[in-house]
Amino acid sequence: xxxxxxxxxxxxxxxxxxxxxxxxxxxxxxxxxxxxxxxxxxxxxxxxxxxxxxxxxxxxxxxxxxxxxxxxxxxxxxxxxxxxxxxxxxxxxxxxxxxxxxxxxxxxxxxxxxxxxxxxxxxxxxxxxxxxxxxxxxxxxxxxxxxxxxxxxxxxxxxxxxxxxxxxxxxxxxxxxxxxxxxxxxxxxxxxxxxxxxxxxxxxxxxxxxxxxxxxxxxxxxxxxxxxxxxxxxxxxxxxxxxxxxxxxxxxxxxxxxxxxxxxxxxxxxxxxxxxxxxxxxxxxxxxxxxxxxxxxxxxxxxxxxxxxxxxxxxxxxxxxxxxxxxxxxxxxxxxxxxxxxxxxxxxxxxxxxxxxxxxxxxxxxxxxxxxxxxxxxxxxxxxxxxxxxxxxxxxxxxxxxxxxxxxxxxxxxxxxxxxxxxxxxxxxxxxxxxxxxxxxxxxxxxxxxxxxxxxxxxxxxxxxxxxxxxxxxxxxxxxxxxxxxxxxxxxxxxxxxxxxxxxxxxxxxxxxxxxxxxxxxxxxxxxxxxxxxxxxxxxxxxxxxxxxxxxxxxxxxxxxxxxxxxxxxxxxxxx
Amino acid sequence: xxxxxxxxxxxxxxxxxxxxxxxxxxxxxxxxxxxxxxxxxxxxxxxxxxxxxxxxxxxxxxxxxxxxxxxxxxxxxxxxxxxxxxxx
Numbered sequence: 123x124x125x126x127x128x129x130x131x132x133x134x135x136x137x138x139x140x141x142x143x144x145x146x147x148x149x150x151x152x153x154x155x156x157x158x159x160x161x162x163x164x165x166x167x168x169x170x171x172x173x174x175x176x177x178x179x180x181x182x183x184x185x186x187x188x189x190x191x192x193x194x195x196x197x198x199x200x201x202x203x204x205x206x207x208x209x210x211x212x213x214x215x216x217x218x219x220x221x222x223x224x225x226x227x228x229x230x231x232x233x234x235x236x237x238x239x240x241x242x243x244x245x246x247x248x249x250x251x252x253x254x255x256x257x258x259x260x261x262x263x264x265x266x267x268x269x270x271x272x273x274x275x276x277x278x279x280x281x282x283x284x285x286x287x288x289x290x291x292x293x294x295x296x297x298x299x300x301x302x303x304x305x306x307x308x309x310x311x312x313x314x315x316x317x318x319x320x321x322x323x324x325x326x327x328x329x330x331x332x333x334x335x336x337x338x339x340x341x342x343x344x345x346x347x348x349x350x351x352x353x354x355x356x357x358x359x360x361x362x363x364x365x366x367x368x369x370x371x372x373x374x375x376x377x378x379x380x381x382x383x384x385x386x387x388x389x390x391x392x393x394x395x396x397x398x399x400x401x402x403x404x405x406x407x408x409x410x411x412x413x414x415x416x417x418x419x420x421x422x423x424x425x426x427x428x429x430x431x432x433x434x435x436x437x438x439x440x441x442x443x444x445x446x447x448x449x450x451x452x453x454x455x456x457x458x459x460x461x462x463x464x465x466x467x468x469x470x471x472x473x474x475x476x477x478x479x480x481x482x483x484x485x486x487x488x489x490x491x492x493x494x495x496x497x498x499x500x501x502x503x504x505x506x507x508x509x510x511x512x513x514x515x516x517x518x519x520x521x522x523x524x525x526x527x528x529x530x531x532x533x534x535x536x537x538x539x540x541x542x543x544x545x546x547x548x549x550x551x552x553x554x555x556x557x558x559x560x561x562x563x564x565x566x567x568x569x570x571x572x573x574x575x576x577x578x579x580x581x582x583x584x585x586x587x588x589x590x591x592x593x594x595x596x597x598x599x600x601x602x603x604x605x606x607x608x609x610x611x612x613x614x615x616x617x618x619x620x621x622x623x624x625x626x627x628x629x630x631x632x633x634x635x636x637x638x639x640x641x642x643x644x645x646x647x648x649x650x651x652x653x654x655x656x657x658x659x660x661x662x663x664x665x666x667x668x669x670x671x672x673x674x675x676x677x678x679x680x681x682x683x684x685x686x687x688x689x690x691x692x693x694x695x696x697x698x
Numbered sequence: 699x700x701x702x703x704x705x706x707x708x709x710x711x712x713x714x715x716x717x718x719x720x721x722x723x724x725x726x727x728x729x730x731x732x733x734x735x736x737x738x739x740x741x742x743x744x745x746x747x748x749x750x751x752x753x754x755x756x757x758x759x760x761x762x763x764x765x766x767x768x769x770x771x772x773x774x775x776x777x778x779x780x781x782x783x784x785x786x
C-alpha cells in the first residue's frame with residue numbers, strides 16, 4: 123500500500139506517485155496531517171487553490187482486523203482556520219487499501235465553472251467532467267452511481283451544502299447498506315466543493331489486495347483483539363443494544379447534558395429522546411437496533427430507525443445529533459429529530475455543527491426553542507437551497523452568533539461545542555480547548571473516565587487530573603485515528619490489558635515491523651505537535667485554546683458549576 | 699427496604715429516597731420508584747436488595763454525583779444506577 127494518487131484540479135491532470143520514504147509507516151490521521159502540514163501553506167485560504175484535500179485509509183484498513191475500516195480526510199478547515207482530520211466508516215477505506223492507495227491528494231482549483239468527478243480503480247484515477255448529478259442530494263447521488271457503475275461501487279460525495287461551500291458541510295461516504303456515513307466536523311465538504319468535485323467513485327475490481335507480512339501472527343493477535351472487544355461491557359453489550367444515545371439519560375443525571383443553548387445541564391424531556399426510548403421505538407417499528415457502519419465492525423452501534431408506518435427514516439442516528447436537536451434545541455419528538463438527521467445526511471451537513479447553530483439561532487429569536495417542524499423546514503428549504511438564512515445557519519454556530527451579535531455562542535476555534543457541558547464535565551473542556559481540531563469530543567474522550575468509569579475515575583466536577591487525562595487520551599486517540607480503528611476500541615483498550623498489545627501485534631504482523639507501545643505513544647505525540655505547529659503558523663495560538671467566557675460567568679444547574687481553569691493550567695496541556 | 703406508598707408517612711426511623719434505573723437494569727424491575735429505608739443505609743445494601751450483583755454496576759450516582767458503594771443515603775436523595783455502557 124504505497125501508491126499516492128495526486129489530482130491537480132487547476133490543470134486537470136492526475137498522477138500516480140510512489141510514497142516518499144518518510145511517509146512509510148503512516149496511515150489515517152498521521153498521514154493526512156503530515157501531508158497537509160508539509161504541502162499546505164498554513165495561511166492559505168481554505169477554499170482557495172492552495173488548500174489540499176487528502177484522503178488516507180488507516181494502517182490496518184483492508185485487513186480482517188475488527189473495526190479497522192475508517193477513512194481519514196484532512197485539509198485546512200474553512201470552519202476553524204486550522205488543520206482538520208475527520209474520519210468515517212463506510213466502504214471506502216477498505217477499497218482504498220485493497221487498491222494499494224496510501225493517499226489521494228486533491229490540489230488546485232478549476233479555472234472555469236465546470237464540475238468534475240473522479241473514478242479510482244486498479245489503474246489509478248480518472249478525472250471526468252460532471253453535469254448530471256449537480257444539485258442532487260447524497261441519497262440520489264449514491265443511487266445514480268450504483269445504477270451506472272454497479273452496486274459495489276464505493277462513493278465519496280457532497281450534497282447541496284458542499285456544492286454551496288457552506289462551512290458546516292460534510293463529505294458523505296457510502297456504507298455497506300448503500301446509506302451514508304459522514305466525514306463530519308470542520309467543513310471538509312466545502313473544501314471538496316471548492317475543488318468542484320461532486321463525487322469520487324471507487325471500483326476495486328481486480329485490486330491487488332492486502333499483503334500481510336506474518337499472517338499467522340496477525341490471525342492470533344486479531345483473535346485476542348476481537349475477544350477484548352466482545353468481552354468489554356461497553357463495546358460488547360451496551361453500544362450494540364442501545365447505540366450511543368444511551369448517553370442522554372446518563373449525562374442528564376450527571377448534569378452535563380447541555381440544554382437550551384447551553385443554559386442548563388438537564389433537560390425535562392430527556393426520557394422522550396433517550397436511548398432506552400429509542401431502542402423500544404426501533405424494535406416496535408420493525409427497525410434494527412444493531413447495524414455496522416463498515417464491514418468487520420463487531421460493535422454495531424448504528425441502527426435503522428423507521429417512521430411510524432415502519433418505513434426507513436434514518437440510520438447512524440447518534441447521541442450527539444439527538445442531544446443537539448433534543449436537549450440543546452428543546453425538541454422532544456424523536457421523529458422530528460430523525461427527520462432532521464435524514465435531511466442533513468441528504469444535503470450533506472454536519473449534524474453537530476448544525477444543531478449547535480440552531481441552538482444559537484433559537485436564542486437569537488430566529489425560531490422558537492422546541493419547534494422541530496420549523497427546524498425541518500429550515501433544513502430543507504433554507505439550508506438545502508442556500509438561501510441567505512440557510513447560509514447563515516449552514517455556516518455554523520459561530521456564523522449565527524456573529525450575524526446576530528450573540529455573546530452566548532458555544533464554539534472553540536469557531537467549531538460548535540458538542541454534547542457534554544464543559545462546566546460539569548471538566549475534562550472534556552480541556553479537550554475542547556486544546557484539540558487542534560477545535561471543539562471535538564472525539565479528540566480526547568474524557569467522558570469515558572469522567573462519567574462512564576472506564577479507564578478509572580476522575581471526578582468530572584473537580585479540576586484535578588483533567589489536563590493529564592485529556593493529554594493522555596488525545597495522544598492515544600491521534601495514534602488510534604492512524605490505524606483505521608474506530609475510536610470505540612478505546613473502551614476495551616482502557617480496561618482490558620491484552621487489547622492494546624494485540625493492536626500493536628497486528629500492526630507489526632501486517633507490516634513486518636517491530637513497534638512497541640512507546641513507539642505508538644510517540645506517534646500520537648508527533649501527530650498532535652505537527653497539527654499544533656500548523657495551527658500556530660496559521661495564526662491559531664494559545665489565545666484560541668479557550669472556552670467562550672460565558673462558561674466562566676454563567677453557572678450551570680444542577681451543580682452550579684462554572685469553568686474555572688486558568689490560562690496557565692490550560693496551556694500546561696502542551697507540556698509534553 | 700420497602701416501596702414507599704403515595705399516602706405513606708415516613709416514620710422517624712426511616713428515610714425516603716428515589717431510585718432510578720437505566721438501560722437493561724429496568725428489565726423486570728422499574729424505571730423510577732420511591733423507597734423507604736432505615737437511616738444509615740449505604741448504596742451497596744440498596745443495590746443488593748434490588749437483586750443486582752455488585753460486578754454488574756457501571757455507574758452509581760447520588761444526586762447527580764458519582765458515589766461509592768459505601769456512601770450513606772440521606773432523606774430525599776436520588777440514587778441512579780447504570781450498567782457499564784458508553785457512547786460518544
